[in-house]
Amino acid sequence: MSVTGIDQTVADAELNELTRGLRGSVVRPGDEQYDAARAVWNGSIDRYPAAVVRCRTPEDIRHGLAFAVARDLPLAVRGGGHSVAGFGTCDRGIVLDLRSMANVEVDPDRRLAVAGPGTVGAEFDQATQQHGLATTLGVMSTTGIAGLTLGGGIGWLQRAYGLTCDNLVAADVLTADGRMVRASQDANPELFWGLRGGGGNFGIVTSFEYRLHPVGPDVLCGLAAWPAEEADPVLRRFREVAAEAEDELTAIAICRTAPPAPFLPEEVHGRPIVALAACYAGSVEDGEAAVAPLRDVGQPVGDAFAVRPYADFQSMFDASWDPGFQNYWKAEYLAHLDDDAIDTFARYAVAHTSPLSDFKVAAMGGAIARVGESETACSHRDAPYVLNINTRWQDPQDSERHIRHTQQLFDDARAASAGGVYVNFLGDEGSDRVEHAYADDTFARLQALKREWDPDNVFSHNSNIVPATD
Numbered sequence: 001m002s003v004t005g006i007d008q009t010v011a012d013a014e015l016n017e018l019t020r021g022l023r024g025s026v027v028r029p030g031d032e033q034y035d036a037a038r039a040v041w042n043g044s045i046d047r048y049p050a051a052v053v054r055c056r057t058p059e060d061i062r063h064g065l066a067f068a069v070a071r072d073l074p075l076a077v078r079g080g081g082h083s084v085a086g087f088g089t090c091d092r093g094i095v096l097d098l099r100s101m102a103n104v105e106v107d108p109d110r111r112l113a114v115a116g117p118g119t120v121g122a123e124f125d126q127a128t129q130q131h132g133l134a135t136t137l138g139v140m141s142t143t144g145i146a147g148l149t150l151g152g153g154i155g156w157l158q159r160a161y162g163l164t165c166d167n168l169v170a171a172d173v174l175t176a177d178g179r180m181v182r183a184s185q186d187a188n189p190e191l192f193w194g195l196r197g198g199g200g201n202f203g204i205v206t207s208f209e210y211r212l213h214p215v216g217p218d219v220l221c222g223l224a225a226w227p228a229e230e231a232d233p234v235l236r237r238f239r240e241v242a243a244e245a246e247d248e249l250t251a252i253a254i255c256r257t258a259p260p261a262p263f264l265p266e267e268v269h270g271r272p273i274v275a276l277a278a279c280y281a282g283s284v285e286d287g288e289a290a291v292a293p294l295r296d297v298g299q300p301v302g303d304a305f306a307v308r309p310y311a312d313f314q315s316m317f318d319a320s321w322d323p324g325f326q327n328y329w330k331a332e333y334l335a336h337l338d339d340d341a342i343d344t345f346a347r348y349a350v351a352h353t354s355p356l357s358d359f360k361v362a363a364m365g366g367a368i369a370r371v372g373e374s375e376t377a378c379s380h381r382d383a384p385y386v387l388n389i390n391t392r393w394q395d396p397q398d399s400e401r402h403i404r405h406t407q408q409l410f411d412d413a414r415a416a417s418a419g420g421v422y423v424n425f426l427g428d429e430g431s432d433r434v435e436h437a438y439a440d441d442t443f444a445r446l447q448a449l450k451r452e453w454d455p456d457n458v459f460s461h462n463s464n465i466v467p468a469t470d
């Protein structure tokens with residue numbers, strides 16, 4: 001038995017052997033770093049792997065994978081560890097933690113960047129923004145680019161430049177049987193198709209190559225906020241702007257509790273607010289004009305729209321999203337924001353069960369919708385909105401109340417469903433919900449691809465695509 005009280009699945013002698021073959025290191029039950037090493041962003045996830053392999057090279061990944069496969073152990077692959085379902089850790093298996101592999105090389109002339117699989121948004125933006133370049137990444141800078149890209153990738157540049165996966169030009173992939181292959185439009189194109197939306201189902205990506213675009217470094221971006229009681233007119237304005245917006249404008253409506261942010265008056269702190277946040281991926285002058293209608297609704301209690309470095313905006317919301325809290329998320333693409341949907345959101349905007357929670361409606365469309373439904377494995381490209389309910393709280397004893405509230409909001413909002421969910425916002429919600437993430441044709445094609453590249457489902461700690469059977 002280990003000090004954690006769980007059976008030690010793999011003998012110390014075998015873990016010594018695993019360690020000897022690595023440039024990186026192995027953290028095992030009983031080690032001082034074990035609790036930190038097994039943890040992921042979502043504090044509701046409490047799993048006890050047999051070992052966490054901190055990989056430093058592709059060869060380390062291959063070695064760790066072979067070790068797990070040879071012993072038929074569960075395998076979890078971790079990039080930034082942000083999967084809310086906790087796919088970046090596992091019980092009694094091997095975690096391949098790639099977080100140390102975070103190098104980013106930029107070729108400014110060709111507008112390309114090659115990034116390691118442990119890179120997080122802030123590291124990528126820092127490297128690319130030195131050249132005034134960027135690609136779409138998530139709206140928080142702490143998220144891993146690996147999971148983000150493989151599931152799709154929505155963020156502040158999405159309407160101008162598409163999803164993160166739309167900007168992937170190639171990937172190096174370690175397959176379940178230990179081969180290293182390239183995936184691009186020219187090399188293994190079907191695998192490349194599946195990597196852009198199908199998650200970590202087909203192999204372990206050891207390097208990602210992205211197309212970059214001129215962005216900033218300064219952009220017009222920020223948010224304005226109102227008391228949540230104003231949600232109805234504010235969300236109506238959001239709908240009007242989203243329907244007409246130029247591609248350069250990406251906007252998100254956020255309902256949450258006001259943090260003690262300097263741009264908000266003290267009397268608002270701790271009160272429910274509705275905010276409209278946006279980024280304009282074009283000239284500052286055009287941006288001023290594009291965001292003006294988002295700011296011009298009644299009397300905002302705070303307005304933090306400004307010209308600021310794009311990289312600063314990317315991390316502006318990080319402080320509200322610290323790791324370690326309890327989480328329960330529900331999400332769905334929305335077909336519209338009709339009056340009933342706005343009425344629903346306005347009701348829930350004043351009724352959060354936790355000051356750490358929010359729900360957001362992001363405007364999609366633009367460049368996302370111009371990519372054909374069968375061009376990548378990322379489905380539901382014609383949905384004009386995506387809803388993401390992020391319920392977070394501190395005390396695990398309190399979970400039932402928060403989960404029930406989230407489920408009620410989700411059920412009520414589903415009247416506006418576009419018939420699909422964004423895979424990266426899924427919790428561990430079962431195979432039906434994974435299927436719901438994909439168009440029917442896409443799902444069948446992903447299952448066939450899975451049979452080709454991972455017939456034994458070695459990569460199953462993910463929104464799992466079960467291999468097709470005859």
Ligand SMILES: Cc1cc2nc3c(=O)[nH]c(=O)nc-3n(C[C@H](O)[C@H](O)[C@H](O)COP(=O)(O)OP(=O)(O)OC[C@H]3O[C@@H](n4cnc5c(N)ncnc54)[C@H](O)[C@@H]3O)c2cc1C
Pocket residue numbers: 040041076077078079080081082083084086087088098117137138139140143144145146147148150151152153154155199200201203204205206321424425461462463
């Ligand atoms: C605070 C927060 C903010 C978020 N914001 C956004 C957002 O703005 N936009 C958005 O689209 N999503 C967002 N997400 C969701 C996010 O995209 C997913 O959680 C994504 O999976 C995170 O990637 P990761 O590498 O950090 O996660 P991990 O938990 O490390 O991995 C997620 C999945 O990818 C697999 N995986 C990881 N690395 C590899 C690899 N190298 N090869 C193959 N498979 C791999 C894992 O096995 C796992 O199944 C957010 C999540 C959080 C918690």
